[in-house]
Each structure stands twice: as structure tokens, then as C-alpha cells.
């Protein structure tokens with residue numbers, strides 16, 4: 001069975017995209033067939049993969065809003081992974097899907113056509129609880145929640161969990177939370193240590209809390225400036241290695 005994992009947290013800048021990309025890279029490195037799916041109109045994942053968003057012919061948007069079963073747009077073999085890219089036009093889908101037929105299935109249906117080609121589909125969700133996130137959770141089999149190791153980390157978690165429960169109840173009974181990944185953790189920082197303890201205390205009864213991904217610091221190259229899977233993130237990559245080791249795969 002293909003794992004369709006949504007990396008989901010409505011809070012912005014917690015490391016969703018970095019973790020999605022780097023776990024994808026690690027999985028493909030282990031020989032798994034990986035499709036990355038960029039569901040964020042900010043198109044960070046598409047950009048992190050080294051693509052010029054303005055040059056894209058088709059994006060995930062086309063399949064989501066199509067009334068004629070348009071297949072999902074997929075670019076092949078980028079750093080050993082496939083990518084369904086995004087662009088800012090995806091922001092229109094939030095509006096366009098409001099009244100669309102079977103809108104909850106707008107991602108699940110086209111994705112089902114290609115699932116057999118992959119072991120893992122990793123969905124990079126936008127930082128919102130809107131339609132794009134909802135249809136991502138309907139299409140997913142599992143959720144991983146990256147959560148930044150900082151004092152306000154748990155703010156919004158209740159809302160996140162109740163959204164997940166609603167989707168589980170109404171639209172996707174099989175959906176499971178595979179776990180929480182604390183991100184950007186500085187072991188030298190006492191406040192981060194305390195925050196991590198609180199995260200483990202409060203969230204481990206709900207699902208596994210994986211090893212934290214360290215905060216990467218580089219005097220010469222901040223992680224946000226990097227552009228490809230190999231180079232982006234010594235930050236994220238170092239981090240995702242830590243996280244990936246304990247993410248259940250296969």
C-alpha cells in the first residue's frame with residue numbers, strides 16, 4: 001500500500017516544507033519511489049526543488065479544478081524524486097473549489113490514478129486550515145505534524161487536532177496521525193529543552209513524538225537561501241536525517 005503522508009500544521013514557518021523535502025530525499029535514497037506533492041500556493045517546495053515557478057506549464061492546480069479528469073501534473077526524476085509542482089495560481093483554488101462538485105475528493109481522485117507508481121506520496125500542506133489542507137487530509141493515509149520547538153509551539157494544537165478529528169469522522173476514517181516531529185531544536189537552549197519536554201508530555205498520548213530535528217546554524221549560508229535537495233538544508237537535511245531515522249517507513 002502506498003503511504004500518502006500529509007505534513008500538516010496550520011502554523012507557518014515550522015519546517016513543514018523542509019521536512020517534507022528531506023524525508024522524501026532520504027526515502028528515495030533508500031530506494032523507495034517518492035512523489036512530492038506541493039499543495040501550498042507559496043510553492044516553497046517547488047522552489048526548494050530548484051524549479052522556476054514562472055516557467056511551469058502545468059501545476060497541481062490544473063487537476064484540482066478540472067471538470068474533465070485532467071491527470072495530475074508530475075515532473076519526473078528531480079533529485080531521484082517526482083514532484084507535482086505548485087504556483088501562486090493555486091491560491092485561486094481555495095475560492096474555485098468552494099462550490100465545486102465533490103470538492104473533498106479533488107485531490108484524492110486524481111492522485112488515485114498514479115498511486116501504484118509510488119511507495120510514498122508526501123504532501124506539503126499550506127499553513128492554513130482551508131480547503132487545500134482539507135483535501136490533502138482527505139487524500140492522506142497518515143499525517144505527520146512538524147512542530148517548532150518554541151514556547152508557543154502548542155498554541156493551535158487543539159485546533160489542529162479537532163480539524164483532524166473532523167476529517168477522520170466525516171471524510172477519511174482511515175486517516176492516522178503517524179507522529180509529531182519537533183523541529184529547529186537547540187539542545188543548548190534550556191527553554192527549547194523545557195518546550196520539548198512539554199511537547200512530549202502533551203502530545204505523546206496522542207501519537208509518537210519523534211526525535212527532534214536540530215536547528216541548523218550556518219554562518220555562511222542560512223537554510224532559507226539554499227535551493228536544491230542536496231544543498232538546501234544542510235540544515236534541514238541534517239535535521240531530517242535525525243527525524244527520518246525514527247519515522248516509521250516501509
Ligand SMILES: Nc1ncnc2c1ncn2[C@@H]1O[C@H](COP(=O)(O)OP(=O)(O)OP(=O)(O)O)[C@@H](O)[C@H]1O
Nearest residue numbers: 012013014015016017018127214215216223224239
Ligand atoms: N532545522 C532547521 N534549522 C534551521 N532552519 C530551518 C530548519 N528547518 C527549516 N528551517 C528554515 O526555516 C524556514 C521555514 O521552514 P519551512 O519553509 O520548511 O517551514 P514551513 O512550515 O513549510 O513554512 P510555511 O508555513 O510558510 O509553509 C525556512 O527558511 C527554512 O530554511
Ligand SMILES: [Mg+2]
Nearest residue numbers: 016017040044
Ligand atoms: Mg511550507
